[in-house]
Amino acid sequence: MSEHSTYTPGTAVEKWLDDRLPVIRFAKEHLMDFPTPKNLNYWWTFGAILVMCLGVQIVTGVILAMHYTPHVDLAFNAVEHIRRDVNGGRIIQATHAVGASMFFVALYIHMFRGLFYGSYKAPREIIWILGVLIFILTVATAFMGYILPWGQMSFWGATVISNIFSAIPVVGENIKQLVLGGFAVGNPTLNRFFSLHYLLPFVIAAIVGLHIWALHVPGNNNPIGVEVKESRDTVPFHPYYTMKDLFAMVLFMIPFAWFVFFAPDILGHPDNYIMANSQVTPAHIVPEWYLLPFYTILRAIDFNVLFIDSKLGGVIAMGGALVMLLIVPWLDTSKVRSGTFRPLFKWFFALFAINFVALTYLGAQPAEGIYTVLAKVCTAYYFLYFLVILPVLSRIETPKPLPTSISESVLGKAHA
Amino acid sequence: MTGAKTMFKTKIIIAAVAAMVGLASLPAQGAEGGAHVERQNWSFAGIFGTYDQNQLQRGFQVFREVCASCHGANLMAFRNLSEPGGPSFSEEQVKALAAEFEIADATAEGGVRAGVAADRWPSPFANDQEARDANGGSLPPDFSVLAKARGVTDPFPTWVFNYFTGYQEGGADYIHALLNGYHEEVPETAPEGFELAEGKYYNDYFPGHAIGMAPPLADGSVTYTPGEDGVTVPETLEQYSTDVAAFMMWMAEPHLVARKQTGFVVLLFLVLFAGLMYATKRKLWAGIEH
Numbered sequence: 045m046s047e048h049s050t051y052t053p054g055t056a057v058e059k060w061l062d063d064r065l066p067v068i069r070f071a072k073e074h075l076m077d078f079p080t081p082k083n084l085n086y087w088w089t090f091g092a093i094l095v096m097c098l099g100v101q102i103v104t105g106v107i108l109a110m111h112y113t114p115h116v117d118l119a120f121n122a123v124e125h126i127r128r129d130v131n132g133g134r135i136i137q138a139t140h141a142v143g144a145s146m147f148f149v150a151l152y153i154h155m156f157r158g159l160f161y162g163s164y165k166a167p168r169e170i171i172w173i174l175g176v177l178i179f180i181l182t183v184a185t186a187f188m189g190y191i192l193p194w195g196q197m198s199f200w201g202a203t204v205i206s207n208i209f210s211a212i213p214v215v216g217e218n219i220k221q222l223v224l225g226g227f228a229v230g231n232p233t234l235n236r237f238f239s240l241h242y243l244l245p246f247v248i249a250a251i252v253g254l255h256i257w258a259l260h261v262p263g264n265n266n267p268i269g270v271e272v273k274e275s276r277d278t279v280p281f282h283p284y285y286t287m288k289d290l291f292a293m294v295l296f297m298i299p300f301a302w303f304v305f306f307a308p309d310i311l312g313h314p315d316n317y318i319m320a321n322s323q324v325t326p327a328h329i330v331p332e333w334y335l336l337p338f339y340t341i342l343r344a345i346d347f348n349v350l351f352i353d354s355k356l357g358g359v360i361a362m363g364g365a366l367v368m369l370l371i372v373p374w375l376d377t378s379k380v381r382s383g384t385f386r387p388l389f390k391w392f393f394a395l396f397a398i399n400f401v402a403l404t405y406l407g408a409q410p411a412e413g414i415y416t417v418l419a420k421v422c423t424a425y426y427f428l429y430f431l432v433i434l435p436v437l438s439r440i441e442t443p444k445p446l447p448t449s450i451s452e453s454v455l456g457k458a459h460a
Numbered sequence: 461m462t463g464a465k466t467m468f469k470t471k472i473i474i475a476a477v478a479a480m481v482g483l484a485s486l487p488a489q490g491a492e493g494g495a496h497v498e499r500q501n502w503s504f505a506g507i508f509g510t511y512d513q514n515q516l517q518r519g520f521q522v523f524r525e526v527c528a529s530c531h532g533a534n535l536m537a538f539r540n541l542s543e544p545g546g547p548s549f550s551e552e553q554v555k556a557l558a559a560e561f562e563i564a565d566a567t568a569e570g571g572v573r574a575g576v577a578a579d580r581w582p583s584p585f586a587n588d589q590e591a592r593d594a595n596g597g598s599l600p601p602d603f604s605v606l607a608k609a610r611g612v613t614d615p616f617p618t619w620v621f622n623y624f625t626g627y628q629e630g631g632a633d634y635i636h637a638l639l640n641g642y643h644e645e646v647p648e649t650a651p652e653g654f655e656l657a658e659g660k661y662y663n664d665y666f667p668g669h670a671i672g673m674a675p676p677l678a679d680g681s682v683t684y685t686p687g688e689d690g691v692t693v694p695e696t697l698e699q700y701s702t703d704v705a706a707f708m709m710w711m712a713e714p715h716l717v718a719r720k721q722t723g724f725v726v727l728l729f730l731v732l733f734a735g736l737m738y739a740t741k742r743k744l745w746a747g748i749e750h
Contacts, residue, residue: 305723
């Protein structure tokens with residue numbers, strides 16, 4: 045979308061710089077003048093919100109790392125030291141902990157927006173795939189971060205989750221030992237998780253760079269899913285979307301701040317205020333809420349399939365639930381991007397969203413009685429949606445007529 | 461502008477954010493088998509919550525005279541007791557208090573020295589095993605963050621509202637309930653076939669009901685000094701347990717008051733700022749059909 049440049053160096057210095065390192069040209073073309081569909085709704089602001097979340101996590105995280113000690117004897121008190129003795133430490137620590145949750149709130153909304161508006165469809169498959177990689181890396185980073193306070197739930201969560209590696213046939217036990225740095229969660233685990241927890245956000249940031257680069261080749265999708273046809277379909281990114289995104293960020297910071305300042309521990313588990321103890325198992329081991337949908341899928345497979353035992357089956361299902369997202373662009377072959385114009389898809393999508401909420405809820409419930417049945421039903425729908433419903437709908441559904449252009453759709457709305 | 465439709469979509473987005481945040485707050489599974497914990501009126505609850513200095517001083521007295529003989533508080537330094545937002549003893553009082561304690565210090569002559577304000581509260585036992593031996597095999601937990609390591613599990617839909625009220629006092633409520641939850645004999649409300657092991661006590665709120673701690677407080681067991689204005693506080697179990705639970709909350713969350721005060725200003729700013737941002741955004745977009 046940047047075939048012709050909008051930048052002419054204004055001064056000799058700018059000219060000199062532009063011939064050597066055209067950063068100003070880059071900023072002008074991609075951060076300011078970038079043509080952006082003018083009909084984007086507020087669901088589209090979560091991309092910018094996620095950039096903010098990543099920034100907040102990195103800045104608070106770097107400060108926390110200055111005061112933290114990754115050692116099994118010292119880590120728990122190091123986090124308390126931050127809360128008690130470091131200037132502003134209680135707020136920095138709470139921002140980081142609450143920030144992880146807010147990050148996932150935004151991440152899930154961003155992904156569901158992509159799924160509804162068909163943002164993964166050609167020519168945007170790579171944007172989607174990079175996004176899925178960012179999601180998986182963020183899950184890994186958040187999981188490792190939760191180990192660092194070295195509370196009971198940190199320790200036992202790590203124990204339960206790292207156990208899933210041992211389900212892999214033949215090499216599983218070795219992989220688990222490699223991940224943990226020993227036979228069980230201990231000091232080597234804490235050290236390597238700390239190291240990786242510091243590393244991965246920068247890897248994520250790099251992939252975010254690629255994600256945005258890939259976005260700037262075809263430009264944004266939009267709520268009607270009809271490509272930009274002419275310049276009056278778009279507005280320059282700055283000031284129109286910088287302003288809208290900034291407003292959305294500030295709005296997003298309100299619930300964020302509510303939790304940080306008034307209920308910093310409500311998203312966590314009281315057991316994590318008890319120092320890790322390998323001799324005492326908590327009554328219920330629950331992962332953080334944002335991992336619960338996948339935890340439910342892991343637990344839902346409690347039966348053997350042929351030579352695959354239930355443990356391996358659960359791991360395959362959970363891994364599959366994530367990896368499957370990578371091929372969504374080829375599962376949904378409907379030519380129409382936006383769910384707005386797909387009368388059947390809409391309903392299945394709504395059900396999928398409700399189903400995802402149900403998976404989250406079930407993950408926090410004990411695996412017994414009605415909950416195990418529901419978990420199986422919800423898991424089944426999760427897979428059916430991608431593997432059966434999307435491909436079949438693409439073939440049988442008759443979409444509603446599309447507007448010919450963004451401008452037409454916008455004007456139509458205005459006169460309606 | 462397509463006002464109505466935009467409003468509708470905005471509402472969906474707000475609802476989605478709220479739903480996600482709601483999910484974020486799924487109730488953690490708490491101690492099962494315990495009776496329902498009554499919520500108390502804590503001065504530190506809510507967005508304007510602050511600690512009651514007199515209550516913290518009384519709570520400290522209960523802690524020192526009763527609890528501290530078995531329970532440690534290894535994250536609390538004496539100096540914390542004079543910091544603002546807490547019991548706010550004077551620095552002289554804290555220095556004098558610290559000096560009453562002997563602190564093990566390998567670098568001091570004879571291995572012990574008198575405490576100073578910077579010292580942490582000394583543990584009553586040298587190690588966990590000694591603590592167990594002295595308490596019939598049970599380990600008295602450290603008090604430093606205990607008020608946040610305990611919680612109350614609320615049924616649906618109460619836990620949903622907790623996110624909007626910012627209910628963070630479950631630990632204090634639990635401690636208060638526990639201290640008032642003892643029975644001299646196993647009551648009829650006990651689970652069927654409940655047998656109380658030797659050396660254990662029945663408590664309504666303790667998970668599994670059999671607690672190793674004997675009832676630590678009873679009416680009149682601590683003598684409160686009347687205030688300078690002659691106001692007296694009842695010397696009852698109810699009063700002691702409330703005071704000590706509040707003190708434990710302060711110990712676990714010493715900067716709560718500063719945090720909430722900052723939070724109020726931050727939220728006020730964010731709401732006003734968001735309003736201004738919205739007005740700017742609207743003005744900017746006014747000429748664009750979108």
